[in-house]
Amino acid sequence: MFGIGRDQEEIRRLRPRQGGGEKYWEIGQCLRHNKCKLEMGAKNNLSYLLEIRHEIEHCPTDRSLDAALSAKLQACYINFNDALKQLYGAKYGLERKLSLALQFASLDPEQVGAVRSADLPPHLATVMDAFEAQLTPEQYSDPRYAYRVAMVPRHANRASTADIVAELVPSGSDAAEEINRVLLRETERTKYRPGDILKKAHEAGYRSFKMHDHTTLWQRLDAKNPAKHFGVDVAGTWYWYESWLQHVLKVLGERAAAYAAALPRL
Numbered sequence: 645m646f647g648i649g650r651d652q653e654e655i656r657r658l659r660p661r662q663g664g665g666e667k668y669w670e671i672g673q674c675l676r677h678n679k680c681k682l683e684m685g686a687k688n689n690l691s692y693l694l695e696i697r698h699e700i701e702h703c704p705t706d707r708s709l710d711a712a713l714s715a716k717l718q719a720c721y722i723n724f725n726d727a728l729k730q731l732y733g734a735k736y737g738l739e740r741k742l743s744l745a746l747q748f749a750s751l752d753p754e755q756v757g758a759v760r761s762a763d764l765p766p767h768l769a770t771v772m773d774a775f776e777a778q779l780t781p782e783q784y785s786d787p788r789y790a791y792r793v794a795m796v797p798r799h800a801n802r803a804s805t806a807d808i809v810a811e812l813v814p815s816g817s818d819a820a821e822e823i824n825r826v827l828l829r830e831t832e833r834t835k836y837r838p839g840d841i842l843k844k845a846h847e848a849g850y851r852s853f854k855m856h857d858h859t860t861l862w863q864r865l866d867a868k869n870p871a872k873h874f875g876v877d878v879a880g881t882w883y884w885y886e887s888w889l890q891h892v893l894k895v896l897g898e899r900a901a902a903y904a905a906a907l908p909r910l
Contacts, residue, residue, distance in 0.1 A: 685788025777839025
């Protein structure tokens with residue numbers, strides 16, 4: 645199913661289960677196999693979701709996780725359908741029967757913001773940040789890794805478009821540029837991903853500062869609260885501003901000074 649073909653004998657070469665049943669490869673091993681035909685973006689997407697799955701196994705979750713994973717899950721759906729057609733033929737595509745999901749809640753900006761601002765458990769936030777810190781900008785922006793769509797409420801000017809639920813605007817078009825202008829009013833401000841914050845901290849000499857420390861810090865300070873202006877949510881992805889970077893460096897400097905003061909004088 646995940647691109648290594650139908651060579652079942654090769655798949656079954658692992659040791660059998662204790663009861664004698666056949667033991668098949670788990671998804672992670674399929675993704676690492678050199679015969680896997682999925683593109684890198686799709687592999688990164690599944691690897692990310694597997695990391696989260698292992699963290700939340702047998703544990704309850706809430707809506708904050710749904711909001712954090714929505715772009716990755718949407719990409720996974722599309723990747724799955726593309727793989728079905730690529731490996732087994734176009735007739736197995738799911739788009740004819742499951743082309744559009746129905747949503748039973750309006751897209752109220754305040755409600756969406758409340759869900760996104762809800763804190764994830766620290767261990768989940770750390771896993772997410774650490775995984776994305778290893779991705780290149782091109783891998784991070786790959787729609788096969790995370791499918792991000794900006795939805796802008798719009799009143800129809802013509803009767804023929806009044807019943808259109810969603811309109812896909814081609815990237816690079818005048819309409820897309822206008823949407824980007826609305827969503828990214830503050831693009832002149834430098835934006836950082838968690839991995840960038842870690843890199844800057846290490847360059848400043850704080851090499852013991854890890855992703856878990858960063859996650860714990862922003863959660864303790866409620867730094868993603870829009871009222872604090874430490875960062876911005878852009879189409880479901882959080883970016884940190886320069887003000888947060890400087891705050892992190894200040895906190896690390898204060899901790900280093902306190903530690904040095906506590907050392908016994910020789």
